[in-house]
Amino acid sequence: GNLGAHPVERITHFTGLTSLTFLVITLGITPARKLLGLSPLIQLRRMLGLYAFFYAVLHFTIYGLDRTLFEGTGLSLGSIIEDVAKRPYITVGFTAFLILVALAATSTNGMVKRLGGKRWQRLHQLVYVAAALGVLHFLWLVKADIRQPATYGLVLVGLLGARLVRERRRRATPSAALAPPVRSGVAVGSS
Template sequence: MPAASPEIQLRWIKRVKPVAFTACLIPAALLIWRAATDTLGAEPIETITFTTGDWTLRMLMITLAITPLRQLTGWHALIRLRRMFGLYAFFYALLHFTTYIVLDQFFAWQFILEDIAERLYILVGFTAFVLLIPLAATSTNRMLQRLGGKRWQRLHRLTYAVPILGVLHFLWLVKADITEPAIYALVLSILLGYRIVRYRRRRASQAVAGVPKRATP
């Protein structure tokens, strides 16, 4: 089935975007609602921490799914949603991090530093958050122009490292039941595996066709 024409795709994506934008705010809005109505459960801080952490991982996965979806469906206009999902991943990561610093630890720097230095899952999660900062900061069109496409793209390959660290962060903090982090790990391996397979195939077909080897963007 041929994909819709670029004009039709564009029209649809322009309609979908505000809906998607609002939908991504719902988890945060629900947290505020539950806090206001005192329905966050016995450990509200834990609920906020888990919810924002979950949504960070989900947004990262959605962001990583855009490229395979484009390539598999021919809906290239989907690219127009990618930055938004990426920034939402940063938004939830920022909430998650702030929850830890302010609500959970209440600026007890001595304990925070000890956590980062001594607890591997905290270090890994913290690293993932730090790596997201340059990605969010260079997400504007102007930064793309200033850096130049190549350099920008190289920097934004960190997008692959962040969810790997994020899933490890989750996996290493659970006590016994690894079901949830394992599901994220599975989704992530499909999304990254797809890229590896595609990269290998392209290299193979280029070799057959006698195209000189070069770095694949």
């Protein structure tokens, strides 16, 4: 396809948008599975999350190469760090990237066992923070037409809202594990 007058900028935008898209799709898996009763969807979640990470790595790499090679600063990590510290939209994007690095590094079955299920789940809830920072990065990057980042933001708010409602219902409903076992219609241990 035609990359236009600024091909590096177009590729950087494409990889960032693709990463954010995969991230939002990943977050939509659980609500879609619950609403539609499509349990096999859950098997796709880890893979889609890793696709989001892959495109985030491409996005950051292209940004870094553009910053250091094409803008005349030379291949310098210091130049990238300075840019991260100076530009708020890059700061939030880089923070989201670091979260995705941690999530990708702990996405294996072995890491779930090492961290323990509860700690692993708490860590992986940071995916919502990464997605929110990704939307903010996108919003601050575009200057005039905010429809696309606003759409991603609204979808993310909807997904987060669905998660909060599900969590609130889960906490309000007594767990079956805590209720006394029932045999022949009479709870065991009840008088």
